[in-house]
Amino acid sequence: xxxxxxxxxxEVILFIRNTLRTNITDPLSGKRATGESFVMTSYPxxxxxxxxxxxxxxxxxxxxxxxxxxxxxxxxxxxxRVWARNEKEKNDLFGSxxxxxxxxxxxxxxxxxxxxxxxxxxxxxxxxxxxxxxxEGIKSKISQFRYIIIAxx
Amino acid sequence: MVAEVMDSIAGRKSEPTSVDTGRFLNSIGLxxxxxxxxxxxxxxxxxxAAFLEKGTSRMSAxxxxxxxxxxxxxxxxxxxxxxxx
Numbered sequence: 001x002x003x004x005x006x007x008x009x010x011e012v013i014l015f016i017r018n019t020l021r022t023n024i025t026d027p028l029s030g031k032r033a034t035g036e037s038f039v040m041t042s043y044p045x046x047x048x049x050x051x052x053x054x055x056x057x058x059x060x061x062x063x064x065x066x067x068x069x070x071x072x073x074x075x076x077x078x079x080x081r082v083w084a085r086n087e088k089e090k091n092d093l094f095g096s097x098x099x100x101x102x103x104x105x106x107x108x109x110x111x112x113x114x115x116x117x118x119x120x121x122x123x124x125x126x127x128x129x130x131x132x133x134x135x136e137g138i139k140s141k142i143s144q145f146r147y148i149i150i151a152x153x
Numbered sequence: 154m155v156a157e158v159m160d161s162i163a164g165r166k167s168e169p170t171s172v173d174t175g176r177f178l179n180s181i182g183l184x185x186x187x188x189x190x191x192x193x194x195x196x197x198x199x200x201x202a203a204f205l206e207k208g209t210s211r212m213s214a215x216x217x218x219x220x221x222x223x224x225x226x227x228x229x230x231x232x233x234x235x236x237x238x
Contacts, residue, residue: 043213050210061226083210130207138210 002118005151008074012149013057015117016078016101017041020053023100027051027089043083050138051084051093062151071152077125078145083138090139094127101145119147154195154229155183157221166224168215171205191233195221 003011017039026038028049037044039053060075080097084090101114105122108115114122127143157166162178164170172178177199184194195218208214 043208043210058223130203130209132209132211133201133204140210142207 002153003149005153008149008151009057009059009076012076012078012117012119012147013041013055015114015119016057016080017055019104019112020055020080020097020100023104024053024093024096027093051082051089053093053097054081054083055079056081060146065150071150074149074151076119076147076149078147080143080145082141082143084141085139087139090129090141094141094143098124098127098143114147118153119149121148122146154193154221154225155181157225158195158217161217161221166220168217168220171215171217177202177205191236 003015021037021039024039026032028038028051032038032049036049037052039055041055043054044052055078057076057078060077062072062074065071065073082090082093082097084093101122104112105114107113110116114120123146125144125146127141130140130142132138132140158181159178160166161168162171162181164172177197180197180199180202182196182198184196204212205215206218207216
């Protein structure tokens with residue numbers, strides 16, 4: 001399935017959310033209330049059970065593919081943030097996320113790989129810790145991954 | 154870029170205002186220890202600046218620096234290209 005250019009960013013974010021939701025093991029699997037998610041596209045306003053993962057994305061720029069072309073090579077930045085109860089859980093979840101995204105690029109002919117979704121050139125820009133204040137604060141790691149996609153391709 | 158971030162913090166851009174006492178707004182500065190003429194670091198030394206920028210479990214992210222850089226990125230690249238001509 002290829003990402004539809006008319007909803008490019010939202011479809012990419014939903015693909016990343018869904019692939020993480022399916023492939024990353026929730027430490028609270030079976031213990032969450034109905035309707036409570038492990039991987040989300042925005043930080044929830046209601047009370048939640050940690051750990052959770054949030055996914056957001058933005059477009060970092062584009063390059064026109066030829067003088068008279070309406071197609072463009074679009075650079076995407078996907079922020080995946082882990083919110084966890086302790087350091088180990090935070091780092092384990094981040095490791096699983098990076099490993100899954102890194103090893104789920106090929107082959108193009110297989111459904112749900114990133115190249116099958118026309119997302120190319122995967123890489124990681126950074127993964128930084130930003131824990132909430134205090135010893136009991138929620139532990140958080142912010143990572144940014146990059147892809148390119150051909151809009152109109 | 155410093156002015157862009159300060160405008161963002163003051164609520165003159167699309168981000169929510171982050172001014173209460175003005176301490177954060179007045180902390181925005183340019184790193185004086187630049188290694189070369191093409192390096193500039195816009196920063197705040199306050200320990201809670203990162204929480205305002207990226208958010209916490211109890212507070213939404215405000216992205217003053219990130220959004221300001223995105224808005225100014227093309228101009229910065231254009232200025233660098235001009236400078237190396």
